[in-house]
Amino acid sequence: MLKIMITGATGLLGRALVEQFAKEPVTLLTCGYSRAGKDTHRLDLTDEGAVKQFIETHKPEVILHCAAERRPDVSERDPEAAKALNLAATRQLAQAAKANGAWLCYISTDYVFDGTSPDYGEEDQTYPLNFYGETKREGEQALIEVSREFAVLRLPILYGRVESLDESAVLVMLKQLVNQVPTQQDDWAVRSPTSTLDIANALVKLVARQQQAGDVAGIYHFTGTERMTKYQMLLKMAEIMGLSSKHISPQSSPSDLAKRPKDCSLSMARLKSLAIKSEIDFEQGVKYSLSRSGDALAKIGLVFDLK
Numbered sequence: 001m002l003k004i005m006i007t008g009a010t011g012l013l014g015r016a017l018v019e020q021f022a023k024e025p026v027t028l029l030t031c032g033y034s035r036a037g038k039d040t041h042r043l044d045l046t047d048e049g050a051v052k053q054f055i056e057t058h059k060p061e062v063i064l065h066c067a068a069e070r071r072p073d074v075s076e077r078d079p080e081a082a083k084a085l086n087l088a089a090t091r092q093l094a095q096a097a098k099a100n101g102a103w104l105c106y107i108s109t110d111y112v113f114d115g116t117s118p119d120y121g122e123e124d125q126t127y128p129l130n131f132y133g134e135t136k137r138e139g140e141q142a143l144i145e146v147s148r149e150f151a152v153l154r155l156p157i158l159y160g161r162v163e164s165l166d167e168s169a170v171l172v173m174l175k176q177l178v179n180q181v182p183t184q185q186d187d188w189a190v191r192s193p194t195s196t197l198d199i200a201n202a203l204v205k206l207v208a209r210q211q212q213a214g215d216v217a218g219i220y221h222f223t224g225t226e227r228m229t230k231y232q233m234l235l236k237m238a239e240i241m242g243l244s245s246k247h248i249s250p251q252s253s254p255s256d257l258a259k260r261p262k263d264c265s266l267s268m269a270r271l272k273s274l275a276i277k278s279e280i281d282f283e284q285g286v287k288y289s290l291s292r293s294g295d296a297l298a299k300i301g302l303v304f305d306l307k
Contacts, residue, residue: 001025001026001027002025002026002027002061002062002207002211003026003027003028003029003058003059003060003061003062004021004026004027004028004029004060004061004062004063004064004207005028005029005031005055005058005060005062005063005064005102006018006021006028006029006030006031006063006064006066007031007043007045007063007064007065007066007067007093008031008032008065008066008067008068008107009030009031009032009040009066010030010032010033010034010035010037010040011032011035011066011067011167012158012160012162012167012168012196013066013107013155013158013160013196013199013200014030014032014066014067015160015161015196016160016161016196016197016199016200017064017066017199017200017203018030019200020197020200020201020203020204021200021204021207024204029041029058029060031043031045031054031067032067033045033067041054045067045085045089045092045093046084046085046088046089048092051089051092051093051096052092052096052099055093055096055097055099055100055102056096056100059100059102060097060100060102061101061102061103062102062103062104062105062207062210062211063093063097063102063103063104063105064104064105064107064203064207065090065093065104065105065106065107066107067085067089068085068086068107068136068139069081069082069085069086069132069135070109070132071132072111072130072131072132072133072256072258072260073256073258075130075131075132075135075258076130076131076132076258079131082131082132082135083135083138086132086135086136086138086139087135087138087139087142090106090139090142090143091139091142091143091146094106094142094143094146094147094150095146097146097147097150098146098147098150103149103150103151103210103216104143104147104150104151105150105151105152105153105203105206105207105216106139106140106143106150106151106152106153107153107155108136108137108139108140108152108153108154108155109132109133109136109154109155109156110154110155110156110192110221110223110261110264110265110266111128111129111130111132111133111136111260111261111264112126112127112128112133112136112137112140112154113126113127113128113133113261113264114127114128114129114261114264115129115189115260115261115262115263115264116261116262118190118263118264118265118266119265119266119267120221120264120265120266120267121221121267121269122154122218122219122220122221122267122269122270123219126140129259129260129261130258130259130260131258132258140152140219144218148217148218149217150217151206151210151216151217151218151219151220152218152219152220153203153206153220153221153222154219154220154221154222154266155194155199155222155223156191156192156193156194156223156224156264156265156266157169157170157191157192157193157194158170158193158194158195158196158199159171159193159194159195159196159285159286159289160195160196160197160285160289161196161197161289161292161293162289162293162296163293163295163296164296164299165293165296165297165299165300168289169230170193170230170233170237170286171237171286171289171290171293171296173185173230173233173234173237174237174241174297174300174302175300176234176248177234177237177238177241177243177244177245177248178243178300178301178302180244180247181247182247182248182249183247183248183249184248184249184250184251185229185230185231185234185248185249185250185251186229186230186231186251186254186255186256187229187230187231187232187250187251187252188229188251188252188253188254188262189229189230189254189260189261189262189263190227190228190229190262190263190265191227191228191229191230191233192223192224192225192226192227192228192265192266193224193226193228193233193282193285194222194223194224194278194285195224195280195285195288195289196289197280197285197288197289198222198224198278198279198280198285199222201279202222202271202276202277202278205274205275205276206220206271206274206276209274209276218270219270220268220270220271221266221267221268221269221270221271222266222268222271222276222278223265223266223268223278224278224280224281224282224285225278225281226281226282227263227265228282229250231248231250231251233282234248236282236283236286237286240283240286240287240290241290241302241304287304287306288306290304290306291304291305291306
């Protein structure tokens with residue numbers, strides 16, 4: 001039975017992968033660190049010796065590397081920690097994977113692009129605007145330097161089932177809807193909000209392709225098909241939840257600590273050539289995510305029933 005190791009298995013994307021792959025005839029090695037529980041291996045990916053020993057002991061055949069410092073502003077404030085996880089740990093994991101005959105897929109970001117020339121293809125020149133994007137690009141390069149047989153999957157802004165709304169840069173905006181204090185939300189940067197369930201379904205297919213044909217290598221893009229600013233996402237969520245958004249106004253210029261690209265929308269040409277595409281639209285995906293995030297919603301006094 002195929003043995004799959006998932007790093008960052010306790011995170012937003014990792015949990016979705018665990019749920020979907022658990023439905024397949026595979027053995028899962030789920031790894032986490034700060035939130036690792038009884039069913040998850042506690043593994044510090046920045047500890048080279050521990051990573052090497054874990055892979056030598058458990059011998060996964062496939063590694064899906066989701067663990068990362070994914071917050072651009074946090075990466076700016078603590079660049080050493082971001083680089084340790086996004087670059088150094090990725091290189092060490094790739095080296096251990098190659099030494100033990102495992103295939104690795106590294107989860108990266110659309111923020112490797114500067115946002116001036118969408119839609120970005122897999123072979124387009126990268127030029128990150130912030131330190132987070134730079135560390136993820138360096139992680140991509142380190143992975144491919146170790147083995148050109150490994151894969152990179154770039155993703156845009158994510159949402160899905162959450163344990164805390166802060167896990168998703170999309171769903172966290174629900175706090176603004178509950179707090180009736182007048183505020184603003186970004187209406188400048190164009191994003192492609194993407195469901196973690198959608199990604200998980202795609203990765204199940206991609207791993208199956210790799211097992212059958214052994215030709216999944218290099219860089220791939222996966223993205224939701226709708227393009228929206230955060231302000232537009234917030235208005236749609238307000239409509240779904242039946243909440244007022246009158247106290248929130250659009251902000252037409254960027255205000256984040258870390259510089260963001262204007263529009264780094266991705267082309268999915270390579271995955272589409274494998275008959276893999278996005279199948280969940282934003283409204284459908286948000287409703288599904290909210291219906292499974294009851295505890296997180298309850299913390300801010302919200303209830304959502306999927307009708």
